[in-house]
Amino acid sequence: MRIGFAVPQSGAWATPQAMRTIATRAERLGYHELWTFQRMLYPVGHEMGPTYRSVHDPLITLSYLAGVTERIRLGVAVVNAFVQPVPLAKQLATLQTLSGGRLTAGLGLGWVEEEFEAAGVGFARRGRRGEEFVEVLRKMWGDEVVEHQGEFYRISPSYADPKPSPAPPILLGGTAEVALRRAGRLADGWVSSSREDLSGIAGRIALVKAAASEAGRDAGALRFVCRGVTRVRPEPGERRRLTGTVEEIRGDVAWLAEQGVTDLFHDLNFDPHVVTASPDEALRHAEDLLEALAPSA
Numbered sequence: 001m002r003i004g005f006a007v008p009q010s011g012a013w014a015t016p017q018a019m020r021t022i023a024t025r026a027e028r029l030g031y032h033e034l035w036t037f038q039r040m041l042y043p044v045g046h047e048m049g050p051t052y053r054s055v056h057d058p059l060i061t062l063s064y065l066a067g068v069t070e071r072i073r074l075g076v077a078v079v080n081a082f083v084q085p086v087p088l089a090k091q092l093a094t095l096q097t098l099s100g101g102r103l104t105a106g107l108g109l110g111w112v113e114e115e116f117e118a119a120g121v122g123f124a125r126r127g128r129r130g131e132e133f134v135e136v137l138r139k140m141w142g143d144e145v146v147e148h149q150g151e152f153y154r155i156s157p158s159y160a161d162p163k164p165s166p167a168p169p170i171l172l173g174g175t176a177e178v179a180l181r182r183a184g185r186l187a188d189g190w191v192s193s194s195r196e197d198l199s200g201i202a203g204r205i206a207l208v209k210a211a212a213s214e215a216g217r218d219a220g221a222l223r224f225v226c227r228g229v230t231r232v233r234p235e236p237g238e239r240r241r242l243t244g245t246v247e248e249i250r251g252d253v254a255w256l257a258e259q260g261v262t263d264l265f266h267d268l269n270f271d272p273h274v275v276t277a278s279p280d281e282a283l284r285h286a287e288d289l290l291e292a293l294a295p296s297a
Contacts, residue, residue, distance in 0.1 A: 206260070
């Protein structure tokens with residue numbers, strides 16, 4: 001299993017210095033990939049929690065980190081389909097080129113209606129929109145002359161150069177059966193959400209693989225990426241996977257590999273104790289975990 005780490009992106013600890021510190025140290029320690037996520041708005045009165053209250057843009061963050069690292073891969077999990085696919089395709093293609101081909105592009109459908117409203121995009125039929133979204137990205141990255149006349153997007157015959165080489169792999173998120181089957185049919189893999197019930201992840205991986213096989217695709221080539229909501233502390237009641245001591249968490253990582261997970265990244269942005277802590281305290285905690293959970297540790 002390949003192990004990654006999410007960079008500081010949410011809350012007071014998400015400073016340029018902390019991002020650079022985590023990114024460069026993760027690269028030295030042999031981590032496979034750095035990860036970001038997207039949150040455009042936090043509607044007043046919403047109960048999303050502190051993780052989503054203050055979040056930097058994921059692609060600009062990765063662009064910054066591409067300039068301070070050399071080998072470690074760069075992933076976003078996920079950009080949601082209320083953005084427009086043509087400018088997104090250009091941004092991802094440029095980031096892929098400037099980073100030396102290190103990008104993984106995770107896409108989701110989105111679930112906050114206010115973000116769709118602010119983007120001028122309808123909330124209904126998100127699944128069909130997401131499928132067409134992937135189609136547009138692949139055309140932008142692969143077709144010499146790009147042309148598209150779909151239900152949601154239109155592109156007159158145009159050149160869209162330079163092309164990324166190779167094109168970034170596309171992961172799709174989602175937990176419903178229809179979303180899992182969509183990932184199997186269309187994407188290069190699946191990425192779990194922060195709310196994933198890890199006890200059932202093997203079944204969801206199997207469903208994605210089955211959909212890929214039914215579509216005539218190579219299920220064995222797909223990536224299955226787990227966002228690890230990692231919390232190093234005791235928890236009352238039944239222990240959740242990736243919560244507990246470092247030893248317990250390392251055991252959970254091995255267990256997830258047995259379930260079919262190919263990639264896992266530890267994400268401290270989803271620990272309320274981290275995003276509400278002082279920047280120095282949060283960074284010290286993250287640096288300690290980088291060392292303790294490193295692939296070679």
